[in-house]
Amino acid sequence: MINVLGAAALWCGLAASLAAALAWPRARSRALAAGGTRAALGAALLAFLLLETALVTHDFSVGFVARHGGREVPLFFTVTSLWSALEGSLVLWLLILTAVAAVAARARDPLQPVAMTVVMLVCAAFFALTALAADPFVPADPVPANGPGPDPLLRGHPLMGVHPPLLYLGFAALVAPFGYGVACLVTGGTAPARVRAWTLAAWIPLSAGIVLGAWWSYGVLGWGGYWEWDPVENASLMPWLLATALLHAVRTRSLVNWTTPLAVGAFLLVLLGTFLTRSGAVASVHSFTRSEAGPALLGLLTVALVGAGGLLARRARQPRPAGRPDPALLLGCALLTVLAGTVLLGTLFPAVAEFLHGEQVSVGPPYYDRTVVPGLLALVVLMGAGVRRAGRGLAVPVAAGAATVACLGFTGRHPVMALVAFGAAAFALAALAGRLLGPARERLDRRRAGALLAHAGVALAAVAVAASTAYAEESQGRIQQGGSLLAGGYSVRLDGVERQQTGDAMTATARVTLTREGRLAGVLRPSLVFFPARGGSPVARPAIRGGLAGDLYVSVTEIDQEGTGVMLRVAVNPLMGMLWASGGLIALGGLLAALPVARGRTRSSGAARREEVTVA
Numbered sequence: 262m263i264n265v266l267g268a269a270a271l272w273c274g275l276a277a278s279l280a281a282a283l284a285w286p287r288a289r290s291r292a293l294a295a296g297g298t299r300a301a302l303g304a305a306l307l308a309f310l311l312l313e314t315a316l317v318t319h320d321f322s323v324g325f326v327a328r329h330g331g332r333e334v335p336l337f338f339t340v341t342s343l344w345s346a347l348e349g350s351l352v353l354w355l356l357i358l359t360a361v362a363a364v365a366a367r368a369r370d371p372l373q374p375v376a377m378t379v380v381m382l383v384c385a386a387f388f389a390l391t392a393l394a395a396d397p398f399v400p401a402d403p404v405p406a407n408g409p410g411p412d413p414l415l416r417g418h419p420l421m422g423v424h425p426p427l428l429y430l431g432f433a434a435l436v437a438p439f440g441y442g443v444a445c446l447v448t449g450g451t452a453p454a455r456v457r458a459w460t461l462a463a464w465i466p467l468s469a470g471i472v473l474g475a476w477w478s479y480g481v482l483g484w485g486g487y488w489e490w491d492p493v494e495n496a497s498l499m500p501w502l503l504a505t506a507l508l509h510a511v512r513t514r515s516l517v518n519w520t521t522p523l524a525v526g527a528f529l530l531v532l533l534g535t536f537l538t539r540s541g542a543v544a545s546v547h548s549f550t551r552s553e554a555g556p557a558l559l560g561l562l563t564v565a566l567v568g569a570g571g572l573l574a575r576r577a578r579q580p581r582p583a584g585r586p587d588p589a590l591l592l593g594c595a596l597l598t599v600l601a602g603t604v605l606l607g608t609l610f611p612a613v614a615e616f617l618h619g620e621q622v623s624v625g626p627p628y629y630d631r632t633v634v635p636g637l638l639a640l641v642v643l644m645g646a647g648v649r650r651a652g653r654g655l656a657v658p659v660a661a662g663a664a665t666v667a668c669l670g671f672t673g674r675h676p677v678m679a680l681v682a683f684g685a686a687a688f689a690l691a692a693l694a695g696r697l698l699g700p701a702r703e704r705l706d707r708r709r710a711g712a713l714l715a716h717a718g719v720a721l722a723a724v725a726v727a728a729s730t731a732y733a734e735e736s737q738g739r740i741q742q743g744g745s746l747l748a749g750g751y752s753v754r755l756d757g758v759e760r761q762q763t764g765d766a767m768t769a770t771a772r773v774t775l776t777r778e779g780r781l782a783g784v785l786r787p788s789l790v791f792f793p794a795r796g797g798s799p800v801a802r803p804a805i806r807g808g809l810a811g812d813l814y815v816s817v818t819e820i821d822q823e824g825t826g827v828m829l830r831v832a833v834n835p836l837m838g839m840l841w842a843s844g845g846l847i848a849l850g851g852l853l854a855a856l857p858v859a860r861g862r863t864r865s866s867g868a869a870r871r872e873e874v875t876v877a
Contacts, residue, residue: 264322264323264398266307266311267307267312267315267397270304271304271392271396272388272392273304274305274308274384275385275388277298277300277301278297278298278384278385281293281294281300281381282378282381282382282385284297285373285375286375288374291374297381298359299363299366301362302356302359302360304359304388305352305356305360306356308352308356309343312325312397312398316339316343319331319332321404321408322400322404323400323401324400324401325346325348325349325398325399326401327405328346328409329346329408329409329411329412330342330408331407331410331765331794332408333407333766334410334416334764335416335764337419337422338410338415341411341421342410342415342416344425344426345411345412345416346411347395347554348391348396349397350429351390351391351395351554352397353425353426354387354535355387355388355391357426357429360433362377362381362436365377365380365440371450372445372450373444375443375448376437376441376443379439379444380439380440383439389557390558393557394557395553395554408794409794410765410792410794410795412795414481414482414800417481417790417800417802418481420473420480424474424477427466427469427470427473428466428467428471428497430467431466431467431468431500432500432531432534432535434462434463434466435500435504435527435528437455437456437459438452438459438460438507438524438527438528439525439527441524442456442521442522442524442525443525443568443572445520445576446521446525446569451520452520452524456507456511458855460504460507460511461854461855462855463504464501467500467501468844468848468851469847470497471844472841475488475840475844476841479805480805481802483787483801483803483830484830485733485735485814485816485830485832487840489626490624490628493537493538495534496608497534499530499533499601502598502600503523503530503597504523504527505597506598506601507520507523507524507527509590509594513586515585515586516590516594519594521573523594525569525573526601529562529566529569530605532561532562532565535558536555536561536562537612540555540556587647589643589647590647593643593647596636596640600633600637603632604633610622611623611624634678637723638682638685641689641719641720642688644716645658645685645690646692648692658687658688658691658692659688661687661690662685662687662688662691663684666680666683676731679731679732686720686721686723686724686727690720690721693713693716693720696713697710697713707854708854708855708856708857709854711853711854711856714846715846715849715851716850717846718843718845718846718847718849721839721843721846722840722844722847724836724839725839725843728811728835728836728839729811729834729836729837729840732835733834734748734832734833735748735832736830737818737829737830737831739819739826739827739828740826741826742755742757742758742826743756748813748833749832749833750777751775751782751831751833752775752776753773753774753775753785753831755771755826755827755829756772756774756784765792766792767790767791768791769788769789769799769820769824770788771788771820772784773785773786773804773815775806775813783806785804785806785813785815787802787817789801789802789817789820802816803816808838810836811833811834811837812834813833814830814832814834815831817829817830818830
């Protein structure tokens with residue numbers, strides 16, 4: 262029954278989306294259009310609930326459950342396994358996408374009919390994609406007595422329940438600016454104020470999702486890092502960069518010609534990322550396997566690119582708006598756009614090279630370190646320079662940056678890029694602090710204060726990334742019981758290996774004792790978990806001892822058959838707590854910036870209006 266109802270829900274959602282798309286342009290059919298939009302949401306919600314019900318009740322007659330469900334899987338990971346694979350993830354995509362459409366349908370402005378037509382066409386495309394190429398409700402044949410459970414990498418950390426939905430919310434919310442961007446291109450109008458609200462609604466969960474994804478990678482993969490410039494990681498970073506540029510461009514009329522291309526480009530990058538992660542076109546530990554959805558996604562992406570490209574080419578011939586934009590703001594938007602293009606080039610180059618020449622090439626961290634990292638540091642400097650009109654100039658921030666570099670330079674040898682990062686962050690934080698605490702603070706409302714807090718979070722993240730990259734200490738080796746490894750002043754001694762079977766998982770845990778300067782510092786239990794039903798390699802579950810200065814990170818990569826020796830990796834990663842806290846500060850700043858400003862507060866002078874644009 263669930264198979265039939267689920268498939269029917271997908272087809273009904275497709276019909277409702279198409280009906281709404283046809284009705285929105287007609288003034289007399291607005292009630293029908295709104296009803297069709299709500300019906301599409303209802304169909305997506307029904308499909309989501311049916312698939313969750315099948316997973317929780319272990320209905321292995323449903324193909325998706327037979328491939329990704331399991332009786333021994335804990336309830337939390339049973340629920341979250343819906344988005345652990347291609348078909349279920351598209352159902353979650355549909356639910357969030359249609360929810361965004363239903364909220365957007367409540368607005369009233371001249372561009373809404375065209376914008377909602379575009380949004381509902383996107384909804385229809387994803388309903389068709391799911392129903393035709395990635396239907397999770399296809400009956401299992403034969404029906405198994407049990408399933409293998411979700412991918413082992415996706416059932417060992419609670420962030421599985423938070424990170425993917427946040428990313429999907431950020432991705433899907435960008436469809437509203439996309440719709441308005443296309444509407445501007447079709448009608449020749451300008452983006453309404455609500456584009457900023459929708460961009461913030463996408464930017465906040467996308468920012469949080471990216472940081473939580475790094476935290477998840479740090480705590481699950483066992484390699485001691487949190488970002489490897491993986492194609493799937495890049496798929497979330499690229500639209501974030503353009504959405505950040507859009508947030509700044511949409512606040513000033515002098516950058517109105519930037520707003521539409523950024524709104525359109527951000528969602529096109531979402532579609533590209535969806536294709537890359539669900540087609541098998543790129544090799545990634547995060548991506549879904551090659552499937553029939555790949556060609557359909559490529560077709561959708563091609564149609565969107567050709568259509569948007571043609572409209573943008575026509576818009577490019579229109580005259581430029583009057584007024585001179587703030588140089589820092591203009592340079593920041595341009596730099597964010599260039600960085601998104603640089604990441605795009607590095608992400609696509611291996612796939613293009615293999616397609617054209619049949620050769621497998623890789624673009625790894627060295628490329629991004631040489632191209633993207635300097636640009637990101639330049640952005641940190643621009644954040645400080647952008648608030649200069651609100652304070653007393655740049656003398657104090659420049660002095661803070663120079664003093665930071667000088668003090669560090671005189672206290673030891675440091676990598677050049679780390680010094681640059683610390684100096685840039687000190688400059689930006691001093692400028693932001695002057696704005697928050699200086700004489701101009703009385704002119705701050707919650708929105709502008711939130712923007713400044715988000716900028717401060719980015720500067721602190723730059724410090725944490727530079728420190729954890731440049732000053733991490735790592736030691737790796739095979740040790741027997743009673744042996745030790747040294748890293749960062751810690752001695753890590755292997756006391757023994759314990760084996761345990763729980764449900765469908767077999768766990769081998771290494772018990773290690775920590776000492777520092779001859780004193781006992783604690784006991785950690787890194788482990789390897791193997792799921793026989795899934796096969797493949799075991800999953801490392803590191804043990805992490807956090808502190809204000811940094812983390813001690815211990816992971817096991819191999820365990821001898823006899824259980825007396827292990828391959829151990831020990832790392833001391835500085836300022837990791839600051840990195841995760843900075844992500845929280847960025848999200849908090851975004852939430853404050855999303856709050857409405859009291860209508861009674863107005864700006865009377867042109868200088869004040871320029872200041873509002875600069876710090877937004």
